[in-house]
Amino acid sequence: MKKYILAVLVCALLLTGSADSYAVGLQTGDIDGYTGDIDAYLEASMKQAGIPNVSIGIVRHGEAVYLQDYGRSPDSGESIYPIGSLSKMFTALAVRQLINDGKLKEDAHVDQYLPDFHASYQGNDASVTIGQLIRHTSGISAIDGGMPYIYKAGYSLADIVKKSANLKLNHRPGTAYEYSNLNYIFLGRIAEVVSGCSFEDYVNEEILEPLRMERTFPNAAGLEDGNHIKGHIPFYGAAVSVSYRISAGDSPAGGFLSTTEDLCRFMVCYQQGGRTDEVSLISGNEGSGRQSSGSDVYYDIYWTKIDRKPGMRFTHNGSLPGYSSSILLDTDSGYGIVVLTNSFNQMNLQKNAPTPWSMAEDILEYLTEGKFPEAADVTYDYSIMILLICLLAGLVLFSVFMLRRKIKSKIALFIFLVIPILWIVLVPLIYDSSLEWLLVSNPAVNVSLLCIMASLALVGIVKIFRSRHNT
Missing domain, CATH: 3.40.710.10 (DD-peptidase/beta-lactamase superfamily)
Known part of the structure; x- marks a missing residue:
């Protein structure tokens, strides 16, 4: 088709x-x-x-x-x-209105309206036009347009544009179509700048x-x-x-x-x-x-x-x-x-x-x-869910095994407390998103991972408590 x-x-x-x-x-x-x-x-x-x-x-x-x-x-x-x-x-309609009213030019470069915007393709500077944003031919990747920070509550258009201002393009601007949410986020911010x-x-x-x-x-x-x-x-x-x-x-x-x-x-x-x-x-x-x-x-x-x-x-x-x-x-x-x-x-x-x-x-x-x-x-294709369930079941068996095995408290502290806490804290920070959004965006996978990390932390607490109690 x-x-x-x-x-x-x-x-x-x-x-x-x-x-x-x-x-x-x-x-x-x-x-x-x-x-x-x-x-x-x-x-x-x-x-x-x-x-x-x-x-x-x-x-x-x-x-x-x-x-x-x-x-x-x-x-x-x-x-x-x-x-x-x-x-x-x-x-798109808002941008077309601004173009037809003479307030915006379709062939103008994005950095004319957003001075902080910078794009590169294969290591060389690249210029992206308003029209290329409109038509999803800017070269901006779909992955960049789906980064979790885009959905972070409290972020304004200006905030997202600032975080996304330096981009490595997937294609030379104007040569290929790739649907990306960032194209329209940039357009929304440009509409703000032009309209006042x-x-x-x-x-x-x-x-x-x-x-x-x-x-x-x-x-x-x-x-x-x-x-x-x-x-x-x-x-x-x-x-x-x-x-x-x-x-x-x-x-x-x-x-x-x-x-x-x-x-x-x-x-x-x-x-x-x-x-x-x-x-x-x-x-x-x-x-x-x-x-x-x-x-x-x-x-x-x-x-x-x-x-x-x-x-x-x-x-x-x-x-x-x-x-x-x-x-x-x-x-x-x-x-x-x-x-x-x-x-x-x-x-x-x-x-x-x-x-x-x-x-x-x-x-x-x-x-x-x-x-x-x-x-x-x-x-129905339950292969992903079966894999996750097997992973969780394996975690239960591993936890039982580790609880029965003697292990030095410092190693236990690192494996069962530091790693889970780092995951829970750092993953939202790395993606500049809330843990809530990460869980909502892919619940079966991310909730399962959260359960795994929480279980490891619980095992770690028990191991450390037992180790100190025995000494």
């Missing part, structure tokens, strides 16, 4: 119990005859994938025609979800307020705890509820929270050529950036293009620990679909399990073809 990008002018596992899901209807339009089948499909998908809550919105030809929430607990129908990388749509206000204030005033997206937030700072759906992460086959705050510095790349109703407004505005009844969100050269760079994949304020005959489809996905989301637009039928969930198959333990992106595709196929695709059998 070829991938391109088209301008958008605006724009894990849960144990399946016996509790029945239900839906809270919000609004219907010209798809009334299809909603029963859609509801049944989504409820079956939730049960199959162990997803606690799903929210869906459907638009067609510039009108919201269906909004529905599904879940295991009552909700108002305006459920707020963290939307992960869907946030980039708003950042915070990224959050700019997006609120120039995008969210004109679209009346009243339940969309650039970050969780304006929300009280409990005002958004809690995420769920997989942990040894069960789904564990989590609540955490991402730093405001990650807002441009993945920190937004929104509802399907608000995101439908965003899609409707796209379908109306970047306008609402009251305002136009883009001025100047609205076609700017549509030209292909000559590669199969490029990125602007664009979504991934999926070639279809007839028509074209455009999509963007997002994910965070405990959440996943997807938006899909079909130019031929005029349908747009957004799916938000509070679960993420983080370790890929489930094979062929429904995801927001597969749900959106399946629903679109049903609306356009009259039938859902045949569901694939869900299989």
Whole structure:
């Protein structure tokens, strides 16, 4: 499947119990005859994938025609979800506004706006442009864009940019596509510098307020705890509820929270050529950036293009620990679909399990073809969990062996106290992140490692106590 990008002018596992899901209807339009089948499909998908809550919105030809929430607990129908990388749509739009207003130049070098920014490729200085950040062709690596410090609570955009200012690029700028969150974090900071206000204030005033997206937030700072759906992460086959705050510095790349109703407004505005009844969100050269760079994949304020005959489809996905989301637009039928969930198959333990992106595709196929695709059998890969369980079991046996064996107190102190304490203290310091985020981002692995270190420390305490008691 070829991938391109088209301008958008605006724009894990849960144990399946016996509790029945239900839906809270919000609004219907010209798809009334299809909603029963859609509801049944989504409820079956939730049960199959162990997803606690799903929210869906459907638009067609510039009108919201269906909004529905599904879940295991009552909700108002305006459920707020963290939307992960869907946030980039708003950042790209903000940057395009600044470019079209003449406040920012697409071919300008990043260090013109961020003097501390420095990049190198194969030992030589490299210049990165605004356009390359937008299209993910800057050469910045995906690994650099996923460093834990990016998500550290309390870090501002300026803080993250300062820590990330000296980069070794994976590719020569402009020559290859590599998706990296840092591209959009830099863009968010540049928007602040150029506009003279915070990224959050700019997006609120120039995008969210004109679209009346009243339940969309650039970050969780304006929300009280409990005002958004809690995420769920997989942990040894069960789904564990989590609540955490991402730093405001990650807002441009993945920190937004929104509802399907608000995101439908965003899609409707796209379908109306970047306008609402009251305002136009883009001025100047609205076609700017549509030209292909000559590669199969490029990125602007664009979504991934999926070639279809007839028509074209455009999509963007997002994910965070405990959440996943997807938006899909079909130019031929005029349908747009957004799916938000509070679960993420983080370790890929489930094979062929429904995801927001597969749900959106399946629903679109049903609306356009009259039938859902045949569901694939869900299989489970427990190899990672089995390895971790064996590791923990081995630790228990090792601990019993060490407790029965005589060992010098100084050696015991080093093995069983110094090493675990150093791990617990130094790992967050090395990654400049909180231990909480490290545990949430990969719970099965990191919690298991934490248990191992805590167990070693406990054995060390017992060994030292026995050694001193015997002397």
